[in-house]
Amino acid sequence: MTGKLHQLAALLRDRDELDARIAAFTGRSARPGDIGEFIAAQVFDIEPAGTAVQAGYDGVFRSGALAGRTVNVKAYGDALAGIDISPHPCDFYLVFSGPPRPLGAVRHHQWQVSAAYLFDTSRLLETLAGRGVKIGIATSIRRADLDAARIFPATNGTSLLRLTPEQTALLNLFGAHVI
The missing domain is CATH 1.20.5 (Single alpha-helices involved in coiled-coils or other helix-helix interfaces)
Known part of the structure; x- marks a missing residue:
């Protein structure tokens, strides 16, 4: 022993x-959330908050259609397991997710970005309230919620943000196929 x-x-x-x-x-x-915030800042031109413990949001979009809007960045092994929603206000939640969690035995879950989701906070809260979902830590979301908010690897027709080829290539650096 x-x-x-x-x-x-x-x-x-x-x-x-x-x-x-x-x-x-x-x-x-080097916590997953802080790494996710660093990646988001680089890929999406986000000005990070002055401190890693800023209440409500992790940064502000500097450019593009979302310029000036606040964002809370989350990084999870599997976003379907739930997302943490703060009581403090922010405009958007940007969620990086790895692949679905393996069933069965405990094993290493690699840090990777298999998908990215951008939620409009007010719409998300309205949707969840309509279903009677408790808001807070590990807030339950449905696959349909994720599908509607997905911006990577592909977007849907109602996506809030369309990634450039460069942004897609940068997020692909953290995908499952990278060794």
Whole structure:
């Protein structure tokens, strides 16, 4: 048993070193949410909030159709498991999601962007309230909610934002096919 603990301690030290490198690069922590915020800022021209703990939103779109609007960025292994909706106001939620969670045994869930969703907060809250959904941590959403808000890898006809080929290529860097 102690051999396994020594191995685990060494692996955690290695992970801590890598997390420190990521944090130094992004200027924030290496937590999935902070990495998602960094990626969103680069891909969508978002001015990050002055602090990583800004109430309600993580940044403001600097350009494009959403310029001047606030956004709360979320990164999840699987967005269908629910999204955290803050009581503090923001205009949009930008959600990065990995692939659906595997059923069965616990295993490593790689950090990847399989899909991105952009929700208009007021419309989302209205939809959820109409269904009687409790708003807060791990707010339950339906597949149809995600499909309506999807902006990556493909958009639907009512999407709030159409990605440029460059934005699509940048998000593809974090896809499942990348090794």
